[in-house]
Amino acid sequence: MLIIGIHGKTLNDDDRIWLSSPQVSGVILFTRNYANLDQITTLIDDIRMERPDDPFLICVDQEGGPVQRFREGFTRLPALARLGEIFDRDPKLAVALAEEHAWLMASEMRAIDIDLSFAPVADLARGNLAIGERAFHADPAVVSELVQAYARGMHLAGMAVTLKHFPGHGSVTADTHFDVASDPRTLDELRTTDLVPFVDGLATGAEAVMLAHVTYPEIDTFAAGYSRTWITDILRNELGFTGIVIGDDIGMAAAESIGGIAERIEAHRAAGCDLILACSPSIVEEAVGVSADLPACAAERVESLRGAVAPTWESLAEDPKRDECARRLAEYCVHPQG
Numbered sequence: 001m002l003i004i005g006i007h008g009k010t011l012n013d014d015d016r017i018w019l020s021s022p023q024v025s026g027v028i029l030f031t032r033n034y035a036n037l038d039q040i041t042t043l044i045d046d047i048r049m050e051r052p053d054d055p056f057l058i059c060v061d062q063e064g065g066p067v068q069r070f071r072e073g074f075t076r077l078p079a080l081a082r083l084g085e086i087f088d089r090d091p092k093l094a095v096a097l098a099e100e101h102a103w104l105m106a107s108e109m110r111a112i113d114i115d116l117s118f119a120p121v122a123d124l125a126r127g128n129l130a131i132g133e134r135a136f137h138a139d140p141a142v143v144s145e146l147v148q149a150y151a152r153g154m155h156l157a158g159m160a161v162t163l164k165h166f167p168g169h170g171s172v173t174a175d176t177h178f179d180v181a182s183d184p185r186t187l188d189e190l191r192t193t194d195l196v197p198f199v200d201g202l203a204t205g206a207e208a209v210m211l212a213h214v215t216y217p218e219i220d221t222f223a224a225g226y227s228r229t230w231i232t233d234i235l236r237n238e239l240g241f242t243g244i245v246i247g248d249d250i251g252m253a254a255a256e257s258i259g260g261i262a263e264r265i266e267a268h269r270a271a272g273c274d275l276i277l278a279c280s281p282s283i284v285e286e287a288v289g290v291s292a293d294l295p296a297c298a299a300e301r302v303e304s305l306r307g308a309v310a311p312t313w314e315s316l317a318e319d320p321k322r323d324e325c326a327r328r329l330a331e332y333c334v335h336p337q338g
Helices: 013-019 037-050 080-089 091-111 140-156 187-191 195-203 228-238 253-258 261-271 281-290 299-303 313-317 320-332
Strands: 002-005 024-029 057-060 062-064 162-166 208-211 244-247 275-278
Touching (some): 013 024, 024 275, 091 140, 162 195, 261 281, 275 281
Parallel strands (some): 002 024, 208 244
């Protein structure tokens, strides 16, 4: 049920207690958990040893650009916005680079035994303070084409695809990490704009969808991650999605709209979320405690997001495709400031 954040670069006693809870289905790693390649592989091995007998997810946000948790020792990935800029000049090249970006990112993560990088961002680049250059483009059709290419690349590398942040976070200004966000548009307006990349991304076989902590009052009074209208009626029944629904971090300011930690977890569950992020260790103890009497996410649901068989880091380092993808991304995806 929960995907939790842990304290630091090694497991401490609290982390181990949390990991022993059957309600904890995975861990999400951050920059605070990373020093170098040897350290992170040791940490991942230690986490695996705490849960050897059931499916368990190790996750990260390795999007590239401003959101890349592991940098030293890994390919420095350009922001997705660079691919959108290339699309305006050369659509065919941008699509190829999007697939290569995805394959390279996912291959490096799988080579160190990370199951999921929560990607791609399918939001529109329309001024949101949290999304910014994490999004491909402002045009739904362009985003859709690049999202589909990105999904293909991730699947080639053996990683499940997570479309985020459904039904679209990019067209409101507020950063939900710090503020409540509300989008006044109607469902018909969203169908022709922000929802387009998600609908097309689902057609690629995306295994997971992460919900936005954004409220769309014309559709429901609850934020999307707490909304049965969005999750059950629209995402599952109308769009036919049968995969994993993930609630974004319950520690974000916009998540507070429903109440305390217990209320947030219950609201996500009631709306239809399979997994719920609790990223800050400061809230994990309470989240694990209030989840103790709730059913864990079914093993087969967790297993559906596990990474496929992957190369070792050594064999990936010797793969000429890795070097070629990195070279092409560095050549074409130049930041506007150099």
